[in-house]
Amino acid sequence: MGESVLFEFLHREMVTRVHSQAGDTEHGKCISTLEGMGFRAGQGLIERFTKEAPAFKDELDVMKFICKEFWTNLFRKQIDNLRTNHQGTYVLQDNRFRLLTPVSNGKQYLEEAPKFLAFTCGLVRGALSNLGIDSTVTAEVSVMPACKFHIIMQKP
Template sequence: MADEAPFQFLHSELIQYIYKSADTEDTENGRNISKLENLGCRVGQGLIERLTKDAPRFKDELDIMKFICKDFWTCLFKKQIDNLRTNHQYLAFTCGLVRGALSNLGLRSVVTAEISDMPACKFQVLIQKM
């Protein structure tokens, strides 16, 4: 338990709070998913500002994605993104984190995730041209 990142504890508490504070209608029509994704987006925007405040500008989209997969993800989960282990309930928040971080780095995106073989999941980032 001491090895787990503090972010993972916060993450777990946020999800529990969203689901406990919601009524049945919220759960049925997907508002919880939207709340988690939007909350993740705001957290991702704030975190990426802190992580990149003293860093030089990225050269291109590939450099940004490398930073997200290595440094950003390691800051959150103490491992790189290619080794993510998660639960399907957490994916909305995590997609929001990535979308928010990319947004603050100047990339508008759609981030989705799928679980093909538990506990692994696959994130797809679609960069949208502005």
């Protein structure tokens, strides 16, 4: 329990720090910086989490691992829903995303959501990258604190 609170606090402080250094004019640069930080962290974390895991058969196995093991290790719960079109596009839905809960009081915070999701998009993209899957990861929020992460696999 204490670890998750520390992670949430660290995340909130990191987002605040990156945005306060850049100011309002460089919103895109802040998102990019946070995503890059998440990418590097995701690469390292997936190495630890897959150290004793069996080899994955295909992309779907990788995504199941991300939804169950990776997400549980980070957020203390599994993804609520995984959908795919079986053509390289996956949607992971978390109905109570921990990192949005503290800022989810009202619709005015919907515009603030992207900066709180950038790091997690990077985490997922970094983890997939280290497993040999190039991808694009974006997040969508329509009702706080629920969010969907869209993952599009890049074909070689």
